[in-house]
Amino acid sequence: MELNESDIPALARGCAVLGTGGGGDVRVGALAATRAIREHGPVRVVRIQDLADDELIVPLSGIGAPTVSHEMPHGEAEAHRIVEEVEKIFGRRPAAIMSSEIGGSNGVAPVAWAAQLGLPLLDADAMGRAFPEVQMVSMYVKGLPADLVIMADVVGNVTTIRPVDGLWSERIARAVCVAAGSSALMADYVLTAARARGAVIEGTIGRALRIGRHxxxxxxxxxxxxxxxxxxxxxxxxxxxxxxxxxxxxxxxxxxxxxxxxxxxxxxxxxxxxxxxxxxxxxxxxxxxxxxxxxxxxxxxxxxxxxxxxxxxxxxxxxxxxxxxxxxxxxxxxxxxxxxxxxxxxxx
Amino acid sequence: MELNESDIPALARGCAVLGTGGGGDVRVGALAATRAIREHGPVRVVRIQDLADDELIVPLSGIGAPTVSHEMPHGEAEAHRIVEEVEKIFGRRPAAIMSSEIGGSNGVAPVAWAAQLGLPLLDADAMGRAFPEVQMVSMYVKGLPADLVIMADVVGNVTTIRPVDGLWSERIARAVCVAAGSSALMADYVLTAARARGAVIEGTIGRALRIGRHxxxxxxxxxxxxxxxxxxxxxxxxxxxxxxxxxxxxxxxxxxxxxxxxxxxxxxxxxxxxxxxxxxxxxxxxxxxxxxxxxxxxxxxxxxxxxxxxxxxxxxxxxxxxxxxxxxxxxxxxxxxxxxxxxxxxxx
Incomplete structure (x- = not known):
């Protein structure tokens, strides 16, 4: 599957439905996705089985109050800084990015980040909807240790948290987010394809597209x-x-x-x-x-x-x-x- | 120079004077230093000229409200976690640790961390006194980019900040500190000996000892x-x-x-x-x-x-x-x- 500019309105509508009110203003993500596809071309959507076991998936989302992220879409620079930090830590470039949260802007904006980074987007997310807190992700429910959060803000600060558990990841990430003006781009977990299997909710990009077409x-x-x-x-x-x-x-x-x-x-x-x-x-x-x-x-x-x-x-x-x-x-x-x-x- | 158990009371008295009221309760640092020397032996004090140009110095300090750090001395685990993070980032073990702040508990406690880590302590600090904020260090005044802060809290969380400047390092580090119960151990900058030269205040361990003997x-x-x-x-x-x-x-x-x-x-x-x-x-x-x-x-x-x-x-x-x-x-x-x-x- 490939996401083109013409898919974005339906994707945004679907993500708004799945956002149950939250996840950030879909118009912000849709605008970013449209612009990025125009500049960098369509985004390839892949499934876990398309990746080798040790290839890395970076789940990305904006963190912050919707009232703020409404006005402050996350730019290309933050996505690049997070991927650079992933490369520093893991010694290799990720194979795909993933939406942490299919609901709201966070379901659409990853299309922009994928286009900007020249990486495919995984047809999956970690919520199947929107949730407000960092630890409310399928990986955490499945018992994967919440051991890495990377945050990049619009100013250029990059913060890497190695929390003891998901509740601490939320607590510290939220504090960093508020310090950064209540808005930051965040990688919550970095997963190998092997670890992602069974620990993410698959097919949710396709589902959002189908929902949004009604x-x-x-x-x-x-x-x-x-x-x-x-x-x-x-x-x-x-x-x-x-x-x-x-x-x-x-x-x-x-x-x-x-x-x-x-x-x-x-x-x-x-x-x-x-x-x-x-x-x-x-x-x-x-x-x-x-x-x-x-x-x-x-x-x-x-x-x-x-x-x-x-x-x-x-x-x-x-x-x-x-x-x-x-x-x-x-x-x-x-x-x-x-x-x-x-x-x-x-x-x- | 070597610091023995018998030197700690004078060092603590000197650090209290240089703390101008702050820097954390010297009794907390003195107790930790005394215990650590009893367990691990005396701490060697080195000067910058004793180190090779590319050897690493880790400036350490407790961050938080004195009212809190009073009750929560930083343990061995935090110091080890920070050094592990330094090793991950730089690919080598530091050659020495340094007090970021000679005033107050933060002037004495590094003796404990040095003993626990089996590393020498640099006869220097980054303030020549105590100051309340992260960017108030000689390295920042000398124009070294404030590009790395590593924090470890008592719970076990480790947070690495790559700030755009010293004011953002303070802002984000403070938020992380408050989220962690207003207390954390922090490495502010990691310096090669070559970078440290002229950017730290030398001789302040010796000065604190002389002051404390009066x-x-x-x-x-x-x-x-x-x-x-x-x-x-x-x-x-x-x-x-x-x-x-x-x-x-x-x-x-x-x-x-x-x-x-x-x-x-x-x-x-x-x-x-x-x-x-x-x-x-x-x-x-x-x-x-x-x-x-x-x-x-x-x-x-x-x-x-x-x-x-x-x-x-x-x-x-x-x-x-x-x-x-x-x-x-x-x-x-x-x-x-x-x-x-x-x-x-x-x-x-």
Whole structure:
């Protein structure tokens, strides 16, 4: 597979859906990807089986508050600096880069970095969605030691963290990110193809493209296997930025067939919990997307506005997040909600 | 020269004087040094001319709030982890370690790290005193690019920063330090002997030992070439910890011949400015020490208590700090004081 300029709009739309509100503004990643393809040509997409066992994969993502990364897209220089650091540490050039997070801008921007670096992009990511914290990646859930984080900021600083575990990688990386103006490009783990096998979520670039090609709500819903939580109007939205995170809530009042009902969304970069009449209808790590009812385009957290006509969809996360370890890392309690996880659509 | 267990009390006393209140509790460094010498034997002290041009010197110091490092001395593991990282980056083992900061605990603790690592200690440091920020080192004043900081915390995390300059090294290192519980061991720069020449302050281990052997105020004053700002009683002390720093002030009321006079000290980890009747009598980068009038032992910021009978001494800093660049890096304006630097004792 090859990604051309004409694929970027669909990829961006798909990544917005999978971002469940977060992962950074997809327009930023899409713009960077389009420009980079124009300058450097299309990006080859590879699978793990295309790589030799000891070839290196660098999972990349932007880290920071969406409110900041919105204004500060990561440039070519940061990607090159991270790859240079990888070469210093491992003594060889990586064979591919990977999106750490298929959701949001972080799902699209790797196309730009791959084009700029002249490297292929792996058809995989480490979340199958978006998550706000560094350790919320499939490699960590699978028990690969979180032993290396490399960060590059727009100023030119490069910071390499050898953390004792994933929670410390988040803690230190977040501090470095905030010090660097709440925005940095990050390699979280550097994987050989052998280590990546079974430890990343494969096929998610292709999945985002398929999702993004749907422009009708019903078709999108079917592609996702989603349930419709509500169709209505956004009546209340509250957001604040705290320590590099966006937190807040949104309220949707039902219209049409849903008149008289209401849904509350709890946000922390992503849409985390959907509550109706005091009852939780969907919760992290399952995916919750707010989409424009007319166009089936996802609306990211930062773009939520009073009066928007929206439908809220919810669907199952990758099975890795439903394991005991997955729920420990990114279940409702990891986000401070005292809730027992119940798969979306499982009934009351 | 060799440092034995019996040298540590004098070294610690000298480092307390040169710490101008800061640099961490000397008792912590002294305890670690004594234990390490008992276990590993004496520490050889070398000069730059004893090293080959391409041999590596690792300047080490604890970074953090004195209130924290007081309780968390840095162990052997952190020193070993930093040296391992140096070996990974440079492909060879360092030939010596150096104190980044002769003042306070950071002047004594390197004896422990040298003993634990089985490496000699360079008779030099990078301040000739204590300073609170990472970039306030002679190498930075001399224009060596601040291109490498390695940090190790008590948990086991190792962070390597390749900053664009000294101010970014401070900013990122401080953030990492705060994330790690406001305490970490740090290598700021790694120097070849050739680069160290002229870029470090030589002879400061020997100087601290000579200073620390004086137990009479007049003799100490003569050794330092200090002027006596006041002899009196500590009547007011205010301290608070902010973002890894201790800030505050202390007031000394004159007694005996100084009755009727008063001195205000402004603190930021170190004693920074001494003011009498609205007139600045001494200011950073010159050194200001509060010493016990009876024993001539320096009293560090954290140990200042109401009612102590003290004498405040002030004396000239190393000439490097009086250069235009030195004053830019660590003059009064670098600490937020809108004061024109005037050398101590220069008159009104």
């Amino acid at each position: 422009q009708v709500l019903e078709a999108l819903q079917e592609e996702l296997g989603a349930i419709r939580l509500i169709t209505g109007k956004l009546t209340d939205i509250e957001r604040r930025t705290e320590g590099g995170f966006v937190r807040g809530s949104a309220t949707i009042e039902g219209t049409g067939a849903d008149r008289g009902r209401g849904l509350l969304l709890e946000l922390q970069n992503e849409n985390l919990v959907a509550i109706e009449d005091g009852e939780v209808r969907a919760m992290v790590p399952d995916l919750i997307a707010v989409v424009d009812t007319e166009t089936a385009a996802a609306i990211q957290t930062e773009a939520l506005r009073y009066g928007q006509r929206v439908t809220v969809l919810a669907w199952a996360c990758d099975p890795i997040w439903r394991t005991a370890r997955g729920l420990e890392v990114a279940g409702p309690r990891a986000f401070g909600y005292d809730l027992e996880y119940r798969p979306v659509g499982a009934g009351a | 137990q009479v105020l007049e003799a100490l004053q003569e050794e330092l070439g200090a002027i006596r700002l006041i002899t009196g009683k500590l009547t007011d002390i205010e301290r608070r910890t902010e973002g890894g720093f201790v800030r505050g002030s202390a007031t000394i009321e004159g007694t005996g011949a100084d009755r009727g006079r008063g001195l205000l000290l402004e603190l930021q980890n170190e004693n920074l400015v001494a003011i009498e009747d609205g007139e600045v009598r001494a200011m950073v980068p010159d050194l200001i020490a509060v010493v016990d009038t009876e024993t001539a032992a320096a009293i560090q910021t954290e140990a200042l208590r109401y009612g102590q009978r003290v004498t405040v001494l002030a004396w000239a800093c190393d000439p490097i700090w009086r250069t235009a660049r030195g004053l830019e890096v660590a003059g009064p304006r670098a600490f937020g004081y809108d004061l024109e630097y005037r050398p101590v004792g220069a008159g009104a």
